[in-house]
Amino acid sequence: MKSGRYWVTWANSHAKNSQSVEDLEAGFKANAKAFIKALTDAGATVKVSTTKRSAKRAYLFHWSWKISQGKCKPSEAKKMSGVDIQWDHNDLAKSKAGALEMVKGFGLAVPPRSIYPPSLTSNHIAGKAIDMTITWSGTITIKKNDGTGVKVTYMKNVNDNTVLHTVGASYSVKKLKSDAPHWSYNGR
Numbered sequence: 001m002k003s004g005r006y007w008v009t010w011a012n013s014h015a016k017n018s019q020s021v022e023d024l025e026a027g028f029k030a031n032a033k034a035f036i037k038a039l040t041d042a043g044a045t046v047k048v049s050t051t052k053r054s055a056k057r058a059y060l061f062h063w064s065w066k067i068s069q070g071k072c073k074p075s076e077a078k079k080m081s082g083v084d085i086q087w088d089h090n091d092l093a094k095s096k097a098g099a100l101e102m103v104k105g106f107g108l109a110v111p112p113r114s115i116y117p118p119s120l121t122s123n124h125i126a127g128k129a130i131d132m133t134i135t136w137s138g139t140i141t142i143k144k145n146d147g148t149g150v151k152v153t154y155m156k157n158v159n160d161n162t163v164l165h166t167v168g169a170s171y172s173v174k175k176l177k178s179d180a181p182h183w184s185y186n187g188r
């Protein structure tokens, strides 16, 4: 089956993402829960979009992003067992359009929000990463893991909010600064 919207539907039943913090790896789960509790206790709203991701879904994310953004030729996409997708429509414009339908259907962040393709070895696959959107208004005081409060002012681009990153790091939840919603055990 050629790349396109079909694969979004396919992945949503055969290669599901989890949005549940409960599906994270045990150690990272405890840290992520503690950080989220500190955020919500401080008055922030936390919307989790992804926790654990299937390897097949990561594969579809990676190549649809790269092809749609012109970062590789459709013929360069690798094969994956169990995912019988045809990336190359034998027409570059159609191949890119099919890939872009998937990028949009999956809701992937593209430049300038995220400048790298979704990883094939993402920490999400191991349950050691979480995508979440954190919002509040003005300045709030968020508790670090040692109990001290830190004043953090809301910034539209979370990648620039290094004070917030410091608070997350105190819980061993580290920001990947090139990917707006992404936090993980090692910042990758």
Ligand SMILES: [Zn+2]
Binding pocket: 050, 124, 129, 130, 131, 179, 181, 182, 183
């Ligand atoms: Zn992520």
